[in-house]
Amino acid sequence: MSRIPEKIHELTVGQLSARSGAAVSALHFYEAKGLIHSRRTSGNQRRYGRDTLRRVAFIRAAQRVGIPLATIREALAELPEERTPTREDWARLSEAWRTELDDRIAQLNRLRDHLTDCIGCGCLSLKSCVLSNPDDALGEQQSGSRLMRERR
Numbered sequence: 001m002s003r004i005p006e007k008i009h010e011l012t013v014g015q016l017s018a019r020s021g022a023a024v025s026a027l028h029f030y031e032a033k034g035l036i037h038s039r040r041t042s043g044n045q046r047r048y049g050r051d052t053l054r055r056v057a058f059i060r061a062a063q064r065v066g067i068p069l070a071t072i073r074e075a076l077a078e079l080p081e082e083r084t085p086t087r088e089d090w091a092r093l094s095e096a097w098r099t100e101l102d103d104r105i106a107q108l109n110r111l112r113d114h115l116t117d118c119i120g121c122g123c124l125s126l127k128s129c130v131l132s133n134p135d136d137a138l139g140e141q142q143s144g145s146r147l148m149r150e151r152r
């Protein structure tokens with residue numbers, strides 16, 4: 001990976017890709033989704049501020065642990081003047097996302113534990129298949145359409 005001299009304050013999309021490890025197409029996607037920003041040169045080429053590197057690192061770290069892009073965008077939008085996330089920002093946000101991750105891990109563990117019943121089955125029953133209906137909280141309380149009865 002080539003080093004970028006300190007005096008260079010803006011990066012081309014290729015430099016940003018090489019330094020961040022994100023594909024150029026991913027960077028274009030992040031930009032289209034409003035997660036990163038660039039300015040255009042007179043030749044209509046993108047230039048990214050050097051701090052975009054940290055922003056991309058933040059996005060990729062969050063994606064790696066399964067945080068949806070919409071949630072990442074909301075988190076970045078909360079930062080004052082859309083500044084680049086600091087170490088403290090990451091610590092605060094990752095703490096807030098921990099519960100969400102714990103829930104997802106618990107759900108995946110449940111799915112894994114019940115997967116054996118599904119292998120070779122294929123029924124995808126809403127009544128008995130945990131893959132087909134993993135969060136059937138109402139079903140645990142009683143069978144049938146409880147919501148319909150409650151609305152009457």
Ligand code: FES
Binds near residue numbers: 124131
């Ligand atoms: S596919 Fe039949 S129980 Fe899941």
